[in-house]
Amino acid sequence: MKLALYLIENANINYDSVTIKFGRTVKISSLVNSHFIVQTTDATPSTISLPFKTIEPLTDYNQVARVLVLKWNKILQINKEYKIRLVNLVDSSNAVVPEEYLLFTTGLESATPSVLSSTEETIVSQVLVQDKSVRVEFDPGYQILAKNPDFYIQSVSPGAGEFFIASDENNGRATITFSSRPAGNFITSEFFKVQRKKIQKTPSRWETVSTRISMHSWRPIVYVDFPSSDATPSYFTDGKIYFESGYKYRIIVSSEIGI
Numbered sequence: 001m002k003l004a005l006y007l008i009e010n011a012n013i014n015y016d017s018v019t020i021k022f023g024r025t026v027k028i029s030s031l032v033n034s035h036f037i038v039q040t041t042d043a044t045p046s047t048i049s050l051p052f053k054t055i056e057p058l059t060d061y062n063q064v065a066r067v068l069v070l071k072w073n074k075i076l077q078i079n080k081e082y083k084i085r086l087v088n089l090v091d092s093s094n095a096v097v098p099e100e101y102l103l104f105t106t107g108l109e110s111a112t113p114s115v116l117s118s119t120e121e122t123i124v125s126q127v128l129v130q131d132k133s134v135r136v137e138f139d140p141g142y143q144i145l146a147k148n149p150d151f152y153i154q155s156v157s158p159g160a161g162e163f164f165i166a167s168d169e170n171n172g173r174a175t176i177t178f179s180s181r182p183a184g185n186f187i188t189s190e191f192f193k194v195q196r197k198k199i200q201k202t203p204s205r206w207e208t209v210s211t212r213i214s215m216h217s218w219r220p221i222v223y224v225d226f227p228s229s230d231a232t233p234s235y236f237t238d239g240k241i242y243f244e245s246g247y248k249y250r251i252i253v254s255s256e257i258g259i
Contacts, residue, residue, distance in 0.1 A: 191253070
């Protein structure tokens with residue numbers, strides 16, 4: 001069975017910005033201000049005009065971590081409930097993602113924080129997240145930044161950000177192709193950390209997956225073999241289940257790796 005990921009994986013709403021980590025790849029072209037609507041939750045909701053500063057995808061969106069930072073442009077009412085609607089965003093398959101939203105209440109404090117000098121900055125302190133679809137924890141993600149700029153990841157399989165994979169995808173083997181062969185002492189789980197967590201509305205924690213790390217005999221390719229779900233796990237074997245339905249997986253590659 002294949003299961004689609006939610007659009008919003010984590011969110012953090014502060015007095016100066018809204019940080020959203022997407023659970024799936026989002027096309028940069030769809031990250032425009034008109035797709036992020038702020039409304040009150042009154043019976044007859046009122047819409048805030050231009051609630052955020054103009055989105056600059058190159059600086060506001062981290063494609064590796066799938067994290068977007070929206071900067072407030074308007075002052076919100078104190079002790080008021082609002083909804084941020086995410087509409088018409090497009091995923092990697094060019095499909096429009098169904099609308100999701102963030103529900104929050106502004107805090108009781110009315111004084112603008114001293115670090116702000118502009119009255120155009122939004123006052124949102126002591127934010128109360130009330131909607132259960134919002135994950136209260138936030139993982140800012142990561143970027144792979146090699147110490148040697150000529151050493152980098154060229155490609156991965158399955159592709160980063162894919163939201164469906166078969167349970168026996170490539171017999172549980174993920175491949176990471178580098179620009180050059182990494183040194184052999186880096187081919188361990190210490191430098192290739194593998195995790196998974198449940199896809200659900202309530203918060204869930206990443207758990208470590210015991211994988212087998214190896215490298216091609218001469219190509220700059222690292223293999224990450226996931227264990228089968230058997231009582232006695234198998235690796236890279238036909239006819240086994242490696243990726244369970246209802247989970248998402250990630251591989252964190254250390255920036256310490258070199259040639």
